[in-house]
Amino acid sequence: MSWLRALKETARSGLTIERRRLDPVIAGRAAFGLALVVGVSLTFFGPAVAASSAFGAFQAAIATFQRSWRPRPTLALASATTLAVSTFLGYLTGSHEPLFLALLLLWTFLAGMAWAAGPTAGIIASSNVAIMLVTITLPTSIATAAGHAAMIFTGGVVQAVLVVALPVRPWGAQRDALADALAAEADYARRLRHDPVAPFDPLPLMTARSAAALTPRQARRRPAELHGSRGLAERIRPVLASLADPAVGVPEEGPERARVRELLGAAGTVLDAAAHAIRHGEPVDLSPAALATLRTPDTGAILTGPSRRAAVRLAALLGDVVETAEPGTGVRQVPAPPGTTPEVSEVTPSARHVPGRTRAKPTLVRLAPIILAQVRGELRRDSAVLRHAVRVSAVTAAGYLLGTALPFGHGYWAPMASVMVMRPDFSQTYERSVARFCGTLVGVSLATAVMQAAHPDVYLSAGLAVLCAFSMYLLMRTGYAAGQVFVSAYVVFLLGMQGEGLTQTVRERVLLTLLGGVLAMLAYAVYPAWETPRLRGRLADRLASVGRYASVVVERYADPAAGPDGPDVREALLDTRAARVAWQEALERAAQEPVRHRGLSRAAAEQADDALAEFGRVAMLLEAHVPERDASPVPAAGLLAEALRRSTERGAKEVREGRVPRWEELRRTVEAWKTAPPDHFLLSKAATLLLEVLEELTTALMESRRR
DSSP states (O other), X not given: OOHHHHHHHHHHHHTOOXXXXXXXXXXXXXXXXXXXXXXXXXXXXXXXXXXXXXXHHHHHHHHHTSSOSSOHHHHHHHHHHHHHHHHHHHHHHHTSHHHHHHHHHHHHHHHHHGGGGOHHHHHHHHHHHHHHHHHTTSOOSHHHHHHHHHHHHHHHHHHHHHHHHSOSSTXXXXXXXXXXXXXXXXXXXXXXXXXXTOOOOOHHHHHHHHHTEEOHHXXXXXXXXXXXXHHHHHHHHHHHHHHHOTTTSSOSSSHHHHHHHHHHHHHHHHXXXXXXXXXXXXXXXXXXXXXXXXXXXXXXXXXXXXXXXXXXXXXXXXXXHHHHHSXXXXXXXXXXXXXXXXXXXXXXXXXXXXXXXXEEOOOHHHHHHHHHHHHHHTOSTTOHHHHHHHHHHHHHHHHHHHHHHSTTSOTTHHHHHHHHHOOSSHHHHHHHHHHHHHHHXXXXXXXXXXXXXXXXXXXXXXXXXXXXHHHHHHHGGGOHHHHHHHHHHHHHHHHHTTTTTTTSOHHHHHHHHHHHHHHHHHHHHXXXXXXXXXXXXXXXXXXXXXXXXXXXXXXXXXXGGGOTTOHHHHHHHHHHHHHHHHHHHHHHHHHTSSXXXXXXXXXXXXXXXHHHHHHHHHHHHHHXXXXXXXXXXXXXXXXXXHHHHHHHHHHHHHHHTTOOOOOHHHHHHHHHHHHSOOSOTTHHHHHXXXXXXXXXXXXXXXXXXXX
């Protein structure tokens, strides 16, 4: 992609306003907390203290809107605490420009490195630096600065208390994540009716897994219906694929296929009902037609072999989903699907899975050494996070010096714009730069016009600031440009309470914002962290992960005593999903970068993606039919597992080094089976499919080299 086209695409994306569900109640609660803090501060301490406390409450509320699974009060307190410390330290060095500049460089560098801990930490840290640049201009002494820092913290405390005192959909984020996972399974079941090899995006399952990690306090308070369903959804996916796939199930046409389509449709209906119940905390409302489909007595006569086993297992898992999704006790009797044996249909859910098992999430105190380890891991030359930290600290310092040198006054608008728009990747930095400039142009123009025309008093200015904050909270998820309009107006009205900034014109504020955005964009062009050159490495990681997953699954056929639910299978599957998401995110970022593909064209990347997706699907089908502990071993499976592991590890190394991978060892193993096939209905067919898929990967990489 050329630079001109890349700029056009990022500008268009940055100015896009998305249609999202608005949450006026949550926005109103955050605005009420801000109004409460501002009103009390104005009454007892004056406009300057009110402005500081308002920034604390404003930023703490923004923290509660971030996509995080930690309790919202914890996020509000963490944001307010770090902002209070930043502001106080900023004031201590503010009168000595070299010291303040050194602090600004250090603080911004640390804020950039905070992205190693995730986007929530990165956003909060970046916002702290931006707000610090404004708030340090308010105090007049060290004692006053300490008071301002205390009021900033108080603003966060108020927001945290309101979240506890006025709860809005408690556990709502976790409910939505689990419901989305079940709804994704339902959609997958319906798509399989028409496309037996339809792909499945595991991201909803990964999100639900993240949401299921709880601190000890959360684990004691979690509703019963949030236990267990995620694990069931994980187990349902391979069963659905196995039931639908013609390679291991029923023919593509005929009465068996018609029966499979009916079962898949009923499964989608049941999963949707469970998702709705979990999302809204209501009883599960099952469709009589879906239950009748699952109870059809001729299932055992129509389906045989692997397809019948998959149908029996699917019915049992769906019964478990309904039981665990029921609010309250999490237990409910549902009709047992006919065609299932008593030992399958009558066993309780706890005997088949462990719904009460909790994924542990460390507290903030115990999280500190983990974050430090993540930050240390990013202190390497090729790290995108380290490059971002260097860029943002250099640009913020340059913007501060230029803003101070220019005769506009209030030069913090330039570095504030830079630190807020810069992100570790190209597209977000450029999108936000355009969006912030346009949003600031509109917001500052409107707010300044109101200030100069109406000359509002202190309380009216505070009211207008709260109104802008409410609008920003309400529209935050619709796009950065929309939110930035009200953020800019909020800053103007808030500083206007004590007469700050009234002499600065719209032109000066907008020019300083433009300066900060241009510096951010130039910095990424001069010192980039392009994703495109790293695509081969991401592809190699994905190949190695799916190879490990397939080899671990195949090993289960050679050693059934380990059981179908061994932790190594689960860990290999999770590694595969993480590598897949990293690869797809890298592809999306690379598609918007104005650089050449350097050995891996977009067409080749798409072909390779399709090949590895098919490889993972075949491995998943194998997992769906892993034998029970008392089954007879298949010795030939051990040879295939070892060949898969070594071949994919070697292939990943060759891909990473820019060579074309070969699969000779795996090919010899598969060809040897032609004369003496293993005594298993699926292994021989799956081994051939896996080899064919890897050869498709080789073909894609060879065509990329010719280009």
